[in-house]
Amino acid sequence: MAKVLVYIDTPGENLHKTDRELLTLAATLGEPAVALVGELGDQVAAELGAYGVGAVYQPSNAGLDELLVAGKAAFLAAAAEAADAGAVLLGNTFEAKEIAARAGIRLSSGVITDAVAVDESFAVTKAVFAGSYTVNASVTTGRPIITVKANSVEAAAPQGGTAPAVHPVDVAAPAAARITGRSEKAPSGRPSLDEARIVVAGGRGVDGDFGPLEDLADALGGAVGASRAATDAGWIDHSAQIGQTGKTVSPQLYVSAGISGAIQQKAGMQTAKIIVAINKDPDAPVFEIADFGIVGDLTSVLPQATEEIRKRRT
């Protein structure tokens, strides 16, 4: 069985949810192996073993993290060759897509992004044109390199296993820009937009106060997103922007509040399973794609919903 190499950046103490999803998928396609940039702690090693990972490839030289993308891509390509991987799987973040892109050139291999399903022959299902088409695509040259969207696979519960063998991989540092400053943003304590199963998003109609949206998101265990009008106004961090020039999300539930539903906004959310829209204007275009729409004022509807959820839970 061919090795399916999963790219993992820095797991921290435990594997991230998306890492576990990729490992689960890899195990259905072949023999899972891992290319790991960061440190391999005991707990992560045990978890990898439990997902059936027999081999972990790590860069033998430090400092790849300071090189923008190029270093990690060079490492991934070298690891894929060392493992003689039949295919390579990554997450679907902007950085992961770029690492995939560059590794593709190094390995003379085709790259497919935004996969929602991958079958045994590595044929990929994905949505294109802002979700208006479903496409089946495959890699025809080289080792298939596929970036997989979060929540595309249900992560299996890890079982037993033994810690994998570690193989160092030499990487020559390529021409790259250097990251010379980094300021961490305060963590919100909420799930990331990429991974969240529920997203509560607000627009210009929020009028400066995201409090009612945050409360509802917390009651539902969701993430908070925004339209560009809201991020441009500075009411919320730019990284919360959903749409053509922001994030693309496909959660189980997307709650859109005070957002008109411009085409650039829809591009980032219309593959959500269920869309709920709250807007004062009965003619707002967002209602055209809503499964459940409320013509009303978000400042009264959202707090009432949050309170009702809390009440039903006690």
Added chain:
Amino acid sequence: MDETTPALRIAVLVKHVPDTQFDRHLNGDDRTTDRSESILSELDEYALEAALQLVEAHGGDGAGHRVTAVTMGGAGAVNAVKKSLQIGAHEGVHLTDDALAGSDASGTSRALAAVIRHLGDVDLVLTGMASTDGETSLVPAQLAELLELPQVTFASSLELRHDGGAWHLTARRESDNVAETVESTLPAIVSVTDQINEPRYPNFKGIMAAKKKQISVLSLADVGVDPSEVGHAGAWTRVEDAQPRPARSQGVIITDEGDAGRRLVDFLAEQKLL
């Protein structure tokens, strides 16, 4: 900064998008309505604007800097270059060849890399950020790999400085949990976000001046690419089939009569989302 800064050559990659990409009735403000008629991808306008601002920050047109708008594709593609010349690019390059049809990201990247090599003295390659889907988001990274240049993607600010006999760039990038400062020497390839600037419009003077600007039309042979490396023949991926997804239909719409929050929770409970 040095007293004598050498002339910069900036290549901006631009593409033509059909007018229909943006649905007109949805665009509330004038700006987007106007842009829906644009023939230059609006995301590329930010890259062109960034190039023009860099030129202005370093002595302007008089300093000998050159902004070259580069595009590839069929006859229509040249419109993106023409528009760029009207906005302020100094010259245009249009790579066109029947063999380019059906290029995937890697083929597009190989062709564009060949154009940049052909131009020879490019200090900075600028691109817009890609749209949310389409493998085109891979192109800046693949170009950097092919040209062995440092890549800075998703820059939300970009500055150049010349010292020690070389150009240096400083950019900012924002992601979910970090804001990064990134530095590199030139040559380099940079993609910019829609946060970086407010693109200008062509004015009458620009439109007139554009008529005198040069557009070089190149074929694959001119840039030394074998037709088998691009287009359908050179693609490393294949789309097997494409199904239009059923359009989302409108569900239940209610008007708040004081209990809509609770009715929303009823709906979520029915959908097993609580």
